[in-house]
Every structure is written in structure tokens, then in C-alpha cells.
Amino acid sequence: MNRAFIYIILGATLWGTISFYVKNLYTYGFTPMEVVTLRAWSAAIILVVYLSFAAPKSLRLFHVRDVKYFIGTGIFSIIFFNYCMFKTIELATIPIAAALLYTAPAFVIIISYFVFQEALTKNKMIALFMTLIGTALVVGLLPFDFGSIPLMTILIGLGSGFGYALYSIFSKFALQKYNSLAVTTFTFIVASVTLLPFFPYTEKLYLVKEPKVLFFAFGLGFLPTAVAYIVYTLGLHRTEASKAAILSTIEPVVATLIGVFIFLESFSFVQMIGMGCIICAVILIQLDFPSKNREKLRTIKKRG
Numbered sequence: 001m002n003r004a005f006i007y008i009i010l011g012a013t014l015w016g017t018i019s020f021y022v023k024n025l026y027t028y029g030f031t032p033m034e035v036v037t038l039r040a041w042s043a044a045i046i047l048v049v050y051l052s053f054a055a056p057k058s059l060r061l062f063h064v065r066d067v068k069y070f071i072g073t074g075i076f077s078i079i080f081f082n083y084c085m086f087k088t089i090e091l092a093t094i095p096i097a098a099a100l101l102y103t104a105p106a107f108v109i110i111i112s113y114f115v116f117q118e119a120l121t122k123n124k125m126i127a128l129f130m131t132l133i134g135t136a137l138v139v140g141l142l143p144f145d146f147g148s149i150p151l152m153t154i155l156i157g158l159g160s161g162f163g164y165a166l167y168s169i170f171s172k173f174a175l176q177k178y179n180s181l182a183v184t185t186f187t188f189i190v191a192s193v194t195l196l197p198f199f200p201y202t203e204k205l206y207l208v209k210e211p212k213v214l215f216f217a218f219g220l221g222f223l224p225t226a227v228a229y230i231v232y233t234l235g236l237h238r239t240e241a242s243k244a245a246i247l248s249t250i251e252p253v254v255a256t257l258i259g260v261f262i263f264l265e266s267f268s269f270v271q272m273i274g275m276g277c278i279i280c281a282v283i284l285i286q287l288d289f290p291s292k293n294r295e296k297l298r299t300i301k302k303r304g
Contacts (some may be wrong), residue, residue, distance in 0.1 A: 003239035009282065014224045020262060021220035028207055032086040035193040035220075038208075040078065042221025043229075044192040047185040055283025058182040066177065067190070072170030074190030081163030083169040087266025092149055100157030102135040107165035108245035116172065118240045123284055130281035131249040137274025152295040168241040168254065171233050180233035184226065246285050249278050 025035050051058050061067065081101070088097035105246055112118040167187075174183045199205075207213050236244045253275045 002239070005229045005234040005243075005282075005285075007235030008239070008244050009074060009250050011228045011230075012248040012251040013229035013237050013254045014231070015248075016224075016251040017258060018220065018224045019258055021224065022215045024216045025213070025220070027030065027212055028210070030204065030207070032089070033083065034199060034204065035072055036079070036082045036086075037192075038217045039220050039225055040188050040192040040195055042218045043225040044058060044185070044188040044221075044243065046218065046221050046226050047181075047188060051185055055181070058179065059185070061186075062177055063138070067186075067192055068160070068223055069170050069174035069178075070186040070190045072185075073167050073174065073187040075194055077079065077163050077167040077170060078187060078191045079194060080166075081160045084156050084160035084163055088153060091153040091156065097157055099136045100154070101160045102131065102249055103161035103298070104164040105131055105242070105245035105249060107162050108168050109242040111165065111169050112240065112242045115169065116241060118242050123287060124242060124246070127246050127281040127285045130277045131246055134274045134277030134281065135249055137270050144169060165245060168236060168245055171236055171240050175233070175237045180230050180237060183233050184229040187229070188225070243285050247282055 022035055025038065030038065047060065073138075085097050085101050088100060089171075109120065109124065114121055167217060171183055174186075178186070208217065232244070232248065
């Protein structure tokens with residue numbers, strides 16, 4: 001398997017473990033947006049401390065203008081898509097919010113076509129269709145009944161997918177000048193600073209001092225955030241943004257498996273079919289070689 005694909009799937013798999021930490025933090029009375037804040041803070045602290053010792057030069061911006069990339073990844077992506085996703089959950093249901101969030105690959109493919117001139121191949125379009133259907137099956141949204149959902153709720157949900165997609169787009173620009181570790185670090189520095197005014201310090205700060213809360217908060221900031229975004233961004237640097245977005249839909253599969261085996265949630269045959277669709281899409285996208293690679297393979301076969 002292509003190494004870039006392994007990085008992207010690993011990152012998405014780690015994202016899929018988020019529910020373990022989030023559900024435990026909810027038991028302490030934190031709201032969804034407060035959990036997002038804890039996630040951004042803990043990830044930023046972990047990354048800055050690590051880079052301060054391992055690669056201090058990575059904490060240096062090459063130019064002040066480069067902040068625009070991290071405003072894009074940190075505010076327009078991380079904060080915006082989380083807000084839209086949690087708002088959709090509030091207005092509708094978790095399955096509907098999840099399905100609308102995973103319209104992200106469609107946005108990435110469209111934006112990448114115009115911005116990066118990435119080809120709209122047959123395999124890519126089939127894989128996109130399979131991920132959308134597979135995700136809807138995994139989260140239990142099918143059969144569709146959007147007629148009962150207010151238009152504003154759908155638009156907010158689509159906003160989460162759009163915001164989610166923007167991470168791949170802005171990161172592509174940032175990776176032209178910064179490595180994946182630096183991109184991830186600056187992303188969460190910007191996100192955590194932006195979220196500082198919105199945390200209820202007088203009401204919830206004492207909870208952050210609880211050992212178990214610290215464990216879940218920093219656990220959330222470490223594996224499913226800092227490490228996940230680093231390896232995903234590393235893979236993104238080596239492949240097309242549209243392919244990375246499709247591969248990342250392995251996340252709901254992992255999240256569902258964690259729900260089944262750790263939280264003992266129900267699991268249906270329909271969800272199994274959905275997982276199969278997503279896994280098939282991941283396999284299919286690996287076969288979608290760039291045209292240059294196809295020509296090289298043909299040349300090798302002719303020589304052989």
C-alpha cells in the first residue's frame with residue numbers, strides 16, 4: 001500500500017477514537033464546544049512542548065503573512081466545522097450531523113479540481129459515491145428523510161462538511177513551506193488562542209485540575225488530535241487532497257467499532273454493509289494512479 005495512504009488511514013483511525021475521550025469528558029459536565037476548547041489547548045501545549053525540545057526551529061514562522069494558512073486550518077476549519085457539527089447535533093441528530101460532516105470529500109474534490117487542477121477520474125468519483133452511501137449506512141441515516149429536516153439545519157450541517165474540507169485545502173498551501181509537524185502545531189496554536197475567551201473559567205476551571213479530567217483532556221489532545229493531524233498532514237503532503245479526503249472516511253468505521261466493543265452500542269447488518277462500502281472505496285482509490293504512473297507501468301510492461 002502507498003505510504004501516504006497508510007499515513008492518512010492511520011490519522012483517520014486515530015480520529016475515530018475521539019468518542020472514547022469525549023464521552024468521558026461529557027460525564028464531568030463539559031459542553032461539546034468546551035470539549036473542542038480542551039482539545040485545542042491540550043494539543044497546542046503538547047505540540048509546543050515537544051517542538052521546543054525536539055525541533056525549536058519549527059516554531060518559527062518564515063513570514064508573518066504565513067499566518068493566513070493557519071487561520072485557515074485553525075479557525076475556518078477546526079473551529080468552524082466543530083461548531084457547525086455540534087450545532088447540527090443540537091438541531092437534529094448525531095447520525096444526520098455525521099452524514100452531513102462526511103460530505104467533506106465532495107467539497108475537497110470540487111475545490112481541488114479548481115485550485116490544484118486535480119483530475120476528476122472515474123475511480124475517484126465512484127469512490128466518492130461509495131463513501132457517501134457507506135457513511136450514511138454506518139451512521140444509520142438511510143433511508144434518507146431530509147424532508148423532515150429544516151433547510152437551515154441542512155445548511156449548517158453542510159457547513160461542517162465544508163469546514164472539514166478546508167483543512168486539506170489550506171494545509172496543501174502551508175505544506176509548500178512548512179513540514180507536517182509545524183502545520184499541525186501552528187493550526188492548534190491559532191485555534192486555542194481564538195477559543196480562549198469562550199471558556200467559562202469561573203464555572204469549569206476547577207474541573208480541569210481533576211486528575212481524570214486531565215487524563216482525558218490530554219489524551220484527547222495527544223493521540224486523536226496531535227498525532228492524528230500530524231500523520232494525516234504528512235500523508236496529505238504526498239498525495240492529492242481529494243484522495244486524502246476519501247481515505248479519511250475510514251474514521252466513522254473506527255468510531256462505530258469503538259462504540260460497539262467499548263461502549264457496547266448496537267450494531268446492525270446495514271452498518272456492516274456501510275463499512276464494506278467505505279473499505280471498498282479506500283481500496284478503489286489506491287488503484288487510481290496518476291496518468292504519469294500509468295504510462296510508466298505501460299512502458300515497463302512493454303520493455304518486459
